[in-house]
Amino acid sequence: MIRTGQQYIDSIRDGRMVYINGERVRDVPSHPMFKPLVDIRARIYDMQHDAATRDIMSYSDPVTGEICAVGNKLPYTQDDWHAKRRATDAVLDDVGGVVTRVGDETVGEMWSLYDGQDVLNEVDPQFSANIKRHIDRTIQADPFHVSANTDPKGDRSKRPQDQDPDMLLHVVKETDAGIVVRGAKYETAAAYANQAFTKPTIANWGDSQLSDYAVGFICDLGSPNLKFICRTGFAGRAPIEDYPLSNRFDEVDTLVIFDDVLIPWENVLFYRHTRAATFIRATLHRYSAFAFVQRNIKLADMMIGAALLNARQTGLDKQQAVQEKLATLAVYREGINAHLTASIAMAERSPAGLLMPNQSLLFTGRVAACSQLHEMMHIARELCGGQICVTPDAAAFKHPETAPWLEKFYSVNENWVADDRRKLLAFARDMLNSDYAGHRLTFQLFAQSPPFAHLAAVYRNYDWDAAAATVVKSAGLSERVLGRAPAAAPAPAPTKASA
Ligand SMILES: Cc1cc2nc3c(=O)[nH]c(=O)nc-3n(C[C@H](O)[C@H](O)[C@H](O)COP(=O)(O)OP(=O)(O)OC[C@H]3O[C@@H](n4cnc5c(N)ncnc54)[C@H](O)[C@@H]3O)c2cc1C
The missing domain is CATH 1.20.140.10 (Butyryl-CoA Dehydrogenase, subunit A, domain 3)
Known part of the structure; x- marks a missing residue:
């Protein structure tokens, strides 16, 4: 299923608590600092329907027969990548500038976790089922998906437990319905998006196998107890004739506050296991x-x-x-x-x-x-x-x-x-x-x-071994330096004495 621009605009009119420049925003889509980017995101949805662009922006799912967004498609072939590249170029050409955090650039983070299903299965098979379901759901429901990694972090010379524990997002409670999380994340575009893949930033877990900070989930950005405190936008500060890019392409960044937010179990992708958190950090941007x-x-x-x-x-x-x-x-x-x-x-x-x-x-x-x-x-x-x-x-x-x-x-x-x-x-x-x-x-x-x-x-x-092997061969070094047993020496020719 592909949404229309209007469906997307309606979806972010969900009563979320958004603040910008000391003001509570009553209607995100029409606020002058959000409207330019909301309109561009809506245009991207409409390009999926527009006769001139729909074949570039969408594809027919071979299993369901549904029309889906090219950006959300799981990549299996080189053609899939060419199609994604073409669709992104079509968007940037259509809008006449650069917008990055509009979905196609963030959705691939979930595919990295899909690659880590073995790791998730070791933790709890339910989690690997959750990531698969979320990827399918994104293909079917076409939400505007963004990325949440970066916490305020606080004093890095101290453990999170030794300072205000909220400096890194963490789990404060488990309930039958899900986990309750507390903390904050910096997220571009979150104030006008639908969901965010939320996970720990780069962290040193030491020897700990379990941590309340090792948590990853899909956050519904319409959830109760979220607050979006945005940096002031560039749009509207000066006339568009003088600042044609600032007024049209500003992607407003947000400090998203999690003030005890319930994350239903079906949205939890990993929890407590530092190995899963380490895996996703190491592979996050592979797509x-x-x-x-x-x-x-x-x-x-x-x-x-x-x-x-x-x-x-x-x-x-x-x-x-x-x-x-x-x-x-x-x-x-x-x-x-x-x-x-x-x-x-x-x-x-x-x-x-x-x-x-x-x-x-x-x-x-x-x-x-x-x-x-x-x-x-x-x-x-x-x-x-x-x-x-x-x-x-x-x-x-x-x-x-x-x-x-x-x-x-x-x-x-x-x-x-x-x-x-x-x-x-x-x-x-x-x-x-x-x-x-x-x-x-x-x-x-x-x-x-x-x-x-x-x-x-x-x-x-990078393939370091190839470079090392080149020097081993060229300089005539023993293969032992590569950690390999040296090739067996040719049998010596028989001498008179041994014959
Ligand atoms: C415009 C903008 C948009 C952003 N959008 C998003 C978003 O949508 N979602 C999101 O999650 N985040 C977003 N970020 C946050 C971004 O991911 C972080 O800024 C980034 O990860 C760095 O973290 P930090 O700002 O806390 O810097 P710090 O962690 O304080 O690091 C500052 C500097 O210290 C040094 N440093 C720190 N740690 C190490 C280390 N271990 N090894 C070596 N050097 C180190 C490096 O020079 C580093 O650049 C955005 C940032 C910007 C500026």
Whole structure:
């Protein structure tokens, strides 16, 4: 089943307690700071029905015959991955910008736990049945699914038990109906989503096999006793003509408070067993990193486009030094493209029989995309020139006393008139210099865990033995250094004495 945009909008009108900028939000979908993103999410649902896009966005489930969302489909083949990539590109093209936490980038976290059914079975077979049922339910019910990992954490030099225990989300009570949890999580988009896969952040469990903090579940975001305290949105702070991205693409982040929230047993995916929590932390992004990294390509396209148009507009694209900087942006963009494309071409079978993008290529691609983004933004900023931060706002281009001057100094030639130049500079400013721009950069730095965890994923997935074996052979080392018994030496030729 695929929902419509209106069904989604109705589903978040459930009386949830949302706060932003010191205000209790009475109606999330129509609030000016949420409306732009709610409308985009609704548009994604409607694209699944729209004749122009439905074949890209949806598929017919071979078992049920139902039409379902491509983003939620379990990946078994390379074609499944090509279809997912195409659907995400269609969304980003349609909305004309980058939105990340809109579902396709988070749903894959559940597939990672599906791969861990052996681990869950050791804990309680009920839990492995729960993850399977939730994956099926997501395919059938098409909810807007987000991700919850990060607690406020408190003082990391102390154990959670030795400080306010709520600094990490934990179980306070078991009941016949389920577990009761307490704590808080940072979650982008939670205030306007339907459910979140909630699990521990990276933690050092030491030798403990059991912990009240090792808990993972699907949280219905309409549950009683949840409170959503949002950071102030970027939309509506300044006119859309001056901040075209801030006003349309801000994905509002939320501190979700769990004030003794009941999680029904059927939504509990693991509980108390640190092995299950460790498993999910180690494998969490094996699928979802694909859609996350894909966003960097769109961002790179936007940076290249703005820098190129600015250079062409002023005739600077003829300069070799400018061409080299544009080429550096293209190398960045195509490097990410190559990692993603190759990760499908060299995909790997997962323990549960799904098809994972090649893990080493995916995770090295994520590091290439995220760790160089700030440098690429700086190159694009440089190519756009200082005018991106000194240009007056649209109102000055309209005021009768200032408009003629701005018309004169911002018209470059017959193709580039003042209005287009102002629009390009405003777009570039919002993408590279604004509060929103800094937020987006920080999102790519942290939202799929911080850089050290990205490198840890590379460390876990790179084939170190192949490199070591190359040196063993080339340098003539004994295979003992690889922990292998040396190959049996050829039998010596018979000598006269032994013959
Ligand atoms: C815009 C944005 C959106 C986000 N959206 C979500 C979301 O939707 N869901 C969600 O769950 N989370 C989300 N996050 C949170 C994100 O996952 C965390 O910010 C991230 O995991 C880092 O945790 P922290 O902020 O508590 O930093 P800290 O844990 O305080 O770490 C700060 C820095 O300390 C260093 N450090 C800490 N621990 C280690 C270690 N073990 N080894 C080496 N270095 C270390 C690193 O340099 C690290 O970057 C979002 C964050 C941002 C900025």
